Amino acid sequence: MIEYLTDVFSNYTLRTVILGTSGLGIVSGALGVFAYLRKQSLVGGVVSHSALPGIVIAFLVTGSKAPSVLVLGAAIAGWLSMLLVNMITRTTRVKYDSALGITLALFFGTGILLLIRVQMAGMSKKAGLEHYLFGMAATMSHENVLVIGGLGGLALILMFVFWKEFKVASFDPDYTKSVGFSVHLIDTIITSLIVVAIVIGLEAVGVILMSAMVIIPAAAARQWTNRLSLMVLISAVIGAAAGVGGTLIGDSGHHLATGPLIVLTATALFILSLFFAPKRGMAIHWIRQWKRKRRMMHRQIPALLYDLMERTKTRDGGWTIDVIKGLSPYKSGINRVLNHLKSEGLVQQANDLWLLTQKGVEYVGIDSKDHGG
Structure with a gap:
């Protein structure tokens, strides 16, 4: 065991991937709690799928596939998708879940068309954008880790700064209004932080599966506690464990994709929590x-x-x-x-x-x- 851990930490590539995926798990797990408690589980799916056109457009405009550039494009597209959802629900009679589905289809369809355009132009090999569909954690670079650490760390800091507002808004929106907080502003900040938590993990997990990393750790953590602070901590730990576990399984020599393995590891931890958590476990x-x-x-x-x-x-x-x-x-x-x-x-x-x-x-x-x- 000690020899294995020594080999893991002495392998620069594996160590880089573990740092990136564990950091991703911490950020998405912690912030995903607020999406889960606010019954906005589909938001993660919409944002992650909507990020695809932003990634492709960022590459077409800049000609760069630097993580910081592509993440910026993904964040803008993800944020615009949620603005569109809010606009649809406020100005029409379309319900919130229907607006999410419409927006997801629109943005993801646009992203696929743009991706095909890049491939037909002969730029796909140079860009490597198809990796963003299912993720390619094994190719994670030091710059990817810096982006995850920087943006993810900033998102967590803002979560703690607005902790009281997030807590009140998540459990009692009416009381939030009565004490003078702007519900719209709090919603915007929470959504923006969730967008950040999603887009920083797109290269590792992919646009199709990244939404799972926002919801599954939070759903698992909910089985263990009723306290928000403890739930956020447990969700972050489960997210980190999924990232590390999926990475190590992917490195075991069976030639399995790391991104799906991370999601499957998170799912396994959720099933364990569902059955064996002391307060809510089915078993x-x-x-x-x-x-x-x-x-x-x-x-x-x-x-x-x-x-x-x-x-x-x-x-x-x-x-x-x-x-x-x-x-x-x-x-x-x-x-x-x-x-x-x-x-x-x-x-x-x-x-x-x-x-x-x-x-x-x-x-x-x-x-x-x-x-x-």
Whole structure:
């Protein structure tokens, strides 16, 4: 393990990619929380797809494929797409989700047409713009890392500066107005920061999959906590872990694309959170339900046997498992509970018949008093 970590950190290319993808995961994970809480999950998809024409136009205008130039073009296109969405919803009767879909189709379709134009002009090999569709994290350069660190760091700083405003706007927009905050201004700042979080990762993950890096870590973090600050921290950690994990898997020698692996790693972490998070995990919920049911059966079955004893006026007889199942509201797990009660000396088995012991009779009496019986 130590030798492997030494090899990782001694490999300049791999170290560069890990720094870039982990930084990307931190920024997109932290800022994605606000998109998730504001129920704007589709915003990430619109911005990432809308960035494609901005990337191509930036290349056509400048002739440069420097990360800073292409990211600037992507950011402008992504921001314009959200302005268009807001304009459509404010000036027409088109609903917000429909406006998102229209804008996504318009911008992404335009980007594909421009990309084909570049390819037909024989410039695609020089530009390498097709990598922005699905991502090419393995080619990440030192300049890419600087762009991610610089713009991403600035976005995180602004998030902390406007933390109180973001928090209030995310949970109670009406209260935001009442205390004098401009909801429109806060929305614009949040959207702009989400645009930044998306465009800095387009070369690594691609325009098609980048929206997943905004939403999946936030959705996973929501399973672990109800506190906003802790949710942002967990989402950032999950995003970073997805970036590092996907990069290391992609470097394992199986010739797999790093961008999709990063998204799949994030998805795996989301599934783990969905099942095993302490407060909201489905598996934890099932275990709690099973334990609750077992506790109820532990009390109900001795009470049922006692009731049968009282009805038949006998303490020597017993009842078959079929009779117990027929009278009990629980139809499964009765055999297991009876054997557990037997191990505690509360019931005994004579041939195929089950009956209470004296200890079981006393247990039912005590339990009835404890529960107001």
